[in-house]
Amino acid sequence: MNSATKPLWPILLGASLLLTAVSVVHAAPSEQQWQSLNQSLVEEHILPRYRALQHSSAELAASTTALCHQPESVQLENAQEDFQQTMDAWQEVQHIQFGPIETLMRNFSMQFWPDKKNLIGKQLNLLLQQQNPDTLNVEYLYRASIGVKGLPALERLLFTSSVHQLANNSYRCQLSQTIAAYIAINSQATLDEWNNGYSDSLSSAGSQNSYYDSHQEAAVDMMKSLIEPIEAIRDQKILRPLGGGQVRPKRSESWRSQRSLRNIQLNIASIRHLYSGTTNSVDSLLRKQGRGPQADNINALFNRIEQQLKTVQTPLVTSLYQPETVDQLRQISDALQQLDRGLSAEMLTLNIQLGFNSRDGD
Amino acid sequence: MQFKTLLTSVALAGTLHYPVALIAAPTPAEIISTYADIAHATYEDSLKSAKELQLSTNNLLSNPNQSSLDKARSAWIAARVPYQQSEAYRFGNTIVDDWEGRVNSWPLDEGLIDYVDSSLYGSESDENTQYRANVIANATLRIGGAQVDASNITPELLSDTLHEIDGIEANVATGYHAIEFLLWGQDLNGTSPGAGNRPATDYNLENCTGGHCDRRRAYLQATTQLLITDLQEMVDNWKEGGEARRQLSEKSESHAIASILTGMGSLAYGELAGERTKLGLMLHDPEEEHDCFSDNTHWSHYYDAKGISNVYQGSYTRIDGSTVSGPSLSAYVAAQAAVANQNMLNKLQATENAAQVMVDHAAQGKTFDVLIGEGNTSGNQVVQDFVDALTEETRAIENIIALLQLDGIQLEGSDSLDNPAQVLE
Numbered sequence: 001m002n003s004a005t006k007p008l009w010p011i012l013l014g015a016s017l018l019l020t021a022v023s024v025v026h027a028a029p030s031e032q033q034w035q036s037l038n039q040s041l042v043e044e045h046i047l048p049r050y051r052a053l054q055h056s057s058a059e060l061a062a063s064t065t066a067l068c069h070q071p072e073s074v075q076l077e078n079a080q081e082d083f084q085q086t087m088d089a090w091q092e093v094q095h096i097q098f099g100p101i102e103t104l105m106r107n108f109s110m111q112f113w114p115d116k117k118n119l120i121g122k123q124l125n126l127l128l129q130q131q132n133p134d135t136l137n138v139e140y141l142y143r144a145s146i147g148v149k150g151l152p153a154l155e156r157l158l159f160t161s162s163v164h165q166l167a168n169n170s171y172r173c174q175l176s177q178t179i180a181a182y183i184a185i186n187s188q189a190t191l192d193e194w195n196n197g198y199s200d201s202l203s204s205a206g207s208q209n210s211y212y213d214s215h216q217e218a219a220v221d222m223m224k225s226l227i228e229p230i231e232a233i234r235d236q237k238i239l240r241p242l243g244g245g246q247v248r249p250k251r252s253e254s255w256r257s258q259r260s261l262r263n264i265q266l267n268i269a270s271i272r273h274l275y276s277g278t279t280n281s282v283d284s285l286l287r288k289q290g291r292g293p294q295a296d297n298i299n300a301l302f303n304r305i306e307q308q309l310k311t312v313q314t315p316l317v318t319s320l321y322q323p324e325t326v327d328q329l330r331q332i333s334d335a336l337q338q339l340d341r342g343l344s345a346e347m348l349t350l351n352i353q354l355g356f357n358s359r360d361g362d
Numbered sequence: 363m364q365f366k367t368l369l370t371s372v373a374l375a376g377t378l379h380y381p382v383a384l385i386a387a388p389t390p391a392e393i394i395s396t397y398a399d400i401a402h403a404t405y406e407d408s409l410k411s412a413k414e415l416q417l418s419t420n421n422l423l424s425n426p427n428q429s430s431l432d433k434a435r436s437a438w439i440a441a442r443v444p445y446q447q448s449e450a451y452r453f454g455n456t457i458v459d460d461w462e463g464r465v466n467s468w469p470l471d472e473g474l475i476d477y478v479d480s481s482l483y484g485s486e487s488d489e490n491t492q493y494r495a496n497v498i499a500n501a502t503l504r505i506g507g508a509q510v511d512a513s514n515i516t517p518e519l520l521s522d523t524l525h526e527i528d529g530i531e532a533n534v535a536t537g538y539h540a541i542e543f544l545l546w547g548q549d550l551n552g553t554s555p556g557a558g559n560r561p562a563t564d565y566n567l568e569n570c571t572g573g574h575c576d577r578r579r580a581y582l583q584a585t586t587q588l589l590i591t592d593l594q595e596m597v598d599n600w601k602e603g604g605e606a607r608r609q610l611s612e613k614s615e616s617h618a619i620a621s622i623l624t625g626m627g628s629l630a631y632g633e634l635a636g637e638r639t640k641l642g643l644m645l646h647d648p649e650e651e652h653d654c655f656s657d658n659t660h661w662s663h664y665y666d667a668k669g670i671s672n673v674y675q676g677s678y679t680r681i682d683g684s685t686v687s688g689p690s691l692s693a694y695v696a697a698q699a700a701v702a703n704q705n706m707l708n709k710l711q712a713t714e715n716a717a718q719v720m721v722d723h724a725a726q727g728k729t730f731d732v733l734i735g736e737g738n739t740s741g742n743q744v745v746q747d748f749v750d751a752l753t754e755e756t757r758a759i760e761n762i763i764a765l766l767q768l769d770g771i772q773l774e775g776s777d778s779l780d781n782p783a784q785v786l787e
Contacts, residue, residue, distance in 0.1 A: 105644050108644050112644070112645075116469075116489060116531075116532065117469055117471070117487075117489070117532060117649070118484070118487040118488050118489055118490075119645055119647055119650075121484075121487075121488065122484050123645075123647070125484070143736055143737050144646070144736060145644070145645045145646045145647060145736065146644040146645055147645055147647070243529055244529050245529065246528075246529060248489075248529075250488050250489070251489065348769075353760065353763075353764050353769045355756075355757075355760040356627045356628060356630075356631045356632065356756050356759070356760060357631075357632065358631065358632050358636045359632055
């Protein structure tokens with residue numbers, strides 16, 4: 001996608017002149033600047049996060065296997081703890097929706113959510129009823145529904161099963177083990193593909209070997225990862241559970257493992273890191289474009305959202321019933337909306353066209 | 363839904379860029395007029411075919427047998443042809459988007475309406491307390507601590523009380539898909555061939571199957587009547603002097619053109635490629651298809667895509683075979699960027715071809731729910747090809763938006779930035 005917005009049809013002289021005038025004011029970043037930004041984001045933001053996901057999901061696969069060998073409460077607690085670590089790692093990289101995580105629907109396979117029609121429950125229950133041994137291998141999961149092979153399915157199994165149900169190498173325990181193994185394989189493959197090809201494709205944007213025609217085009221994927229999740233967090237993780245007049249706590253993400261608020265905190269911290277936490281960053285680029293006050297405003301909004309999130313009582317699945325929590329979340333939602341607006345406005349300065357996103361039409 | 367970014371001087375500068383050097387390039391005002399004319403014709407055809415549907419459902423109630431049921435089903439399928447082509451108007455026109463939930467809401471928890479098969483449907487949902495309310499069997503519903511009197515099944519009960527009851531959008535009590543469920547019943551074939559198979563005797567007062575045939579008859583009558591009332595409203599909105607035309611005329615010309623393109627892109631990508639197609643492919647779930655009771659999804663998708671093409675090319679073929687056409691967005695783009703226009707036309711054709719492949723498969727019994735089945739590699743690919751074509755089409759639309767310098771325009775619709783209250787559900 002080439003989204004250059006230089007005057008493209010010379011016959012429109014009047015409009016062209018105006019556009020030229022505007023583009024002098026907001027001189028768009030150079031290819032060199034985009035390249036430096038992309039490189040910092042890959043090395044300092046994206047790769048460390050996929051390494052963390054690979055590491056924690058491998059631990060989770062091991063502890064789930066140990067649980068099935070020795071189904072006792074301490075093993076179940078270990079597996080639950082490793083699930084929490086893996087979900088931490090996933091929440092910190094959930095906003096990256098391009099590259100190897102898109103291959104073979106890996107992103108949806110890691111986490112299908114929100115599940116508005118209870119399909120995870122329906123499909124998982126069917127598997128548990130049928131207990132078909134052919135389903136207990138990762139090859140089966142490759143072709144199975146995204147409802148039964150990701151973190152939400154594993155969360156149900158690990159946080160709503162008794163030790164008794166997991167004993168005697170039960171189907172339920174073996175399915176948990178298989179899903180955990182599948183998640184680890186997915187995480188490993190994502191990291192491997194970043195290391196063996198995709199990073200190079202980004203750094204060599206514009207060359208024949210790259211998926212990208214330019215560094216600016218590659219930066220569009222980065223900027224989508226920065227901005228699109230903010231609206232998704234607001235709509236899906238905050239406003240849906242708030243409901244229209246009546247709260248719906250079970251619409252919260254990861255409510256069974258009681259980490260709904262933590263997910264949001266990790267998302268915001270990670271998105272903030274993507275914005276300003278690397279050697280070359282969007283924040284520094286904006287300042288170079290003469291947009292210091294706007295960058296300050298964006299930082300102030302991040303501060304405000306992080307502070308507000310700290311005051312919310314957990315777990316959300318119960319605290320949502322308190323009017324105070326509802327008020328706090330509404331304020332956070334408003335601040336997220338401002339952050340979304342602020343960042344979106346700066347994309348014009350940077351000459352970035354975000355385009356349609358998968359949530360258009362919701 | 364929004365095309366990101368904010369109103370700027372760039373966008374304002376683009377408001378009146380008539381292509382001065384080329385002959386016969388339409389003006390924005392002419393394009394907008396064609397757009398509204400096609401909307402009016404499409405909704406008028408939708409209304410006309412809904413009235414045909416009503417005649418056939420009335421006949422079904424007078425003579426509930428397999429033949430009258432089959433005729434009603436055919437009328438429903440015919441009614442989908444113009445309606446699906448109207449969906450390109452939904453995103454980008456608030457007046458359509460706010461109304462759409464009454465006529466084409468999907469997906470639905472059909473257990474709200476009538477009996478369902480427990481083993482397939484399940485008995486409860488995390489999300490929906492009315493998952494199995496079955497209003498046809500129950501004259502009283504419980505919502506939280508309150509009781510709802512449903513003893514008389516009327517259009518008002520469906521639209522004002524039952525539809526989206528308890529704030530749950532899957533509680534779809536009205537519209538095409540409610541009628542579809544009443545005509546076909548649940549499709550119990552999973553991802554194997556075959557649609558819903560409700561017996562005609564479900565409407566037979568003397569020899570009633572499924573129980574409560576009197577209430578089922580009342581439900582079918584009420585919801586069909588509502589569809590007609592709702593479609594009439596939208597026809598009136600697009601008449602000369604109608605509210606939809608008025609809202610369009612209040613926008614700047616570039617804003618109106620941006621709305622047209624947003625409607626095309628949001629339908630193609632987020633809605634049709636994503637929500638209605640890719641999600642089903644990833645879930646391999648037979649209920650994750652748009653027309654899941656009738657197995658008519660291939661045609662619904664085909665005509666959805668066609669509606670996008672109509673809007674771009676400024677031409678609509680009516681159900682009587684006549685054509686409504688006028689100066690087109692395509693000609694407008696061609697005058698400024700011939701390559702981008704040709705690229706867009708190619709992508710529209712590629713999407714139509716991919717949709718045609720699904721239609722051809724359905725003709726051999728491989729309907730959408732079969733194609734998305736777990737392990738059906740070649741079938742999955744047919745559906746994936748449609749998704750890919752729509753994705754490429756969306757890229758072509760984005761390209762046009764950039765070329766026309768419309769990317770600075772903030773679009774309304776269901777834009778959370780404009781109307782936060784709308785985002786709540």
